[in-house]
Amino acid sequence: MSSLQDTIAAVRQEVCRLHAELTRYQLVVWTAGNVSGRIPGHELMVIKPSGVSYDDLTPEQMVVTDLHGVPVDSITTGTGQTISWHNPALSPSSDTAAHAYVYRNMPEVGGVVHTHSTYATAWAARGEDIPCVLTMMGDEFGGPIPVGPFALIGDDSIGHGIVETLKHSNSPAVLMQNHGPFTIGKDARAAVKAAVMCEEVAKTVHVSRQLGEPLPIDEAKIASLFDRYQNVYGR
Numbered sequence: 001m002s003s004l005q006d007t008i009a010a011v012r013q014e015v016c017r018l019h020a021e022l023t024r025y026q027l028v029v030w031t032a033g034n035v036s037g038r039i040p041g042h043e044l045m046v047i048k049p050s051g052v053s054y055d056d057l058t059p060e061q062m063v064v065t066d067l068h069g070v071p072v073d074s075i076t077t078g079t080g081q082t083i084s085w086h087n088p089a090l091s092p093s094s095d096t097a098a099h100a101y102v103y104r105n106m107p108e109v110g111g112v113v114h115t116h117s118t119y120a121t122a123w124a125a126r127g128e129d130i131p132c133v134l135t136m137m138g139d140e141f142g143g144p145i146p147v148g149p150f151a152l153i154g155d156d157s158i159g160h161g162i163v164e165t166l167k168h169s170n171s172p173a174v175l176m177q178n179h180g181p182f183t184i185g186k187d188a189r190a191a192v193k194a195a196v197m198c199e200e201v202a203k204t205v206h207v208s209r210q211l212g213e214p215l216p217i218d219e220a221k222i223a224s225l226f227d228r229y230q231n232v233y234g235r
Contacts, residue, residue, distance in 0.1 A: 004042065004075075004083050011037045011046045011188075012062040018192045023054050025196050027115040034093040037188035038103055038110045042075070043067045045103055049090035061088050067104045069096040094153055101159025102184060106166075111188030113195045116180040119202035123147075124175035130205055133214035138225030139233075140197045142170025150177040158182075170226060173198040 015037045022028045022035065031054070036047035046062045064087050065071050071092060074084035093099075099112045115121075123130050123145075130145040132138060137145070148165040151157035162182050165174045172194040173183045181198050185191035208214045217225075 004039075005085055007039060007041075008044075008046070008064060008085050009059070011039055012059040012064075015046045015048070015062050015188055016057050016059040018188050019048060019054055019057055021192050021196070022113075022115060025199070027117040027195055027199055028054070029116070033115040034095055034099075034113070035188055035192060036093075036096075036099040036112045039064075040110070044072065044075075045100065047092050047096055047099055049088065050093050052090065060086065061090060063087060063090060063092040063096075065092055065096060065100065067100050069100040095158070097154070097156045098158035098162065098182070101156035102162055102182075105159075105163045106184065108186070109184045109191075111185045111191035113183045113185075113188070113191040114180065115195050115199070117195070117199040117202070119206055120145075120173075120175060120199050121180040122206070123202050124180050125178055127177045130175070130202055131214065132217055132222055133205060133208065134201055135217070135225055136197070137201050138217060138222040139229035140194070141173065141201075142226035142230075143219075143222055145171050145173050145175060145181075145198060145201070148174045148176045148182075150179070 015035050018035045022033050031051050034048040036045050038045050046064055049061050049063050063071055071087055073087035074082055076082050095114050102109055102112050127147050129147050132144045146165050146169050148161040151161045162174050173181055175181050183191045183194035185194055
C-alpha cells in the first residue's frame with residue numbers, strides 16, 4: 001500500500017470517528033451535519049456521505065473528493081504512477097461544495113465541521129454575533145463569533161460566505177445566517193473542538209442574557225487571553 005493510500009485510510013478513519021463526537025455532544029440530529037478532513041499534500045478531502053445514519057457510518061463509507069467536491073478514486077502522480085483506492089457508491093454530503101471552497105481558499109485549514117447545534121443555530125437564526133463576554137471565548141475565539149451571510153445549499157455560496165467572514169476574524173467558527181455553525185481547524189479534530197466550544201458558549205451567553213446584560217471584556221484583554229491560550233497554554 002502506498003503512503004497516499006495509507007494517508008487516505010487514516011483520514012477516513014479519523015473523520016468517521018469524529019462524527020461520533022457530534023452525537024456525543026448532541027450537536028446533530030438524524031443525518032444532519034458533517035465533518036471533513038483535508039488529505040495533506042494533495043488536492044483531496046474526505047467527507048461524510050449524504051443521508052447515512054451516524055450509527056451506521058464506517059471509515060470505508062467516507063467519500064474522497066477533489067477540492068471542487070467531485071468524488072475521485074485515483075490520481076496519477078508526477079512520475080506517471082496511478083494510485084487508486086475504493087470510493088463507496090455513495091454521494092458526498094450536500095455541504096461538500098462549501099467545505100471544498102474553504103479548502104481551496106484557506107490552505108491553512110485541515111478540517112471543516114458543520115452542525116445544527118441548538119443554541120448556536122438559534123443565534124444564527126437571529127443573525128446576531130455571539131459577543132465575547134467570557135474568558136473562554138477570548139481563549140478559543142479571540143473575540144465574538146461572527147455571523148456569515150444567508151446562502152442556499154447547492155453551490156459554493158456558503159463556502160464563499162464562510163471564507164469572507166472568517167478571513168477578518170480570529171474565530172474558527174461562523175454562524176451562517178438562518179442556517180447554523182461552520183467551524184474550521186488545523187485538522188478535523190480541531191474543527192470538531194471548535195464546534196463543541198461554539199455550542200457551549202452560545203448556550204452560556206444565551207442563559208446570561210436571561211439574567212441581564214452580560215459584561216463586555218476589554219479588547220486588549222481579549223487579545224491577551226487569545227495569545228496566551230493559542231501560543232502558551234498547554235505547550
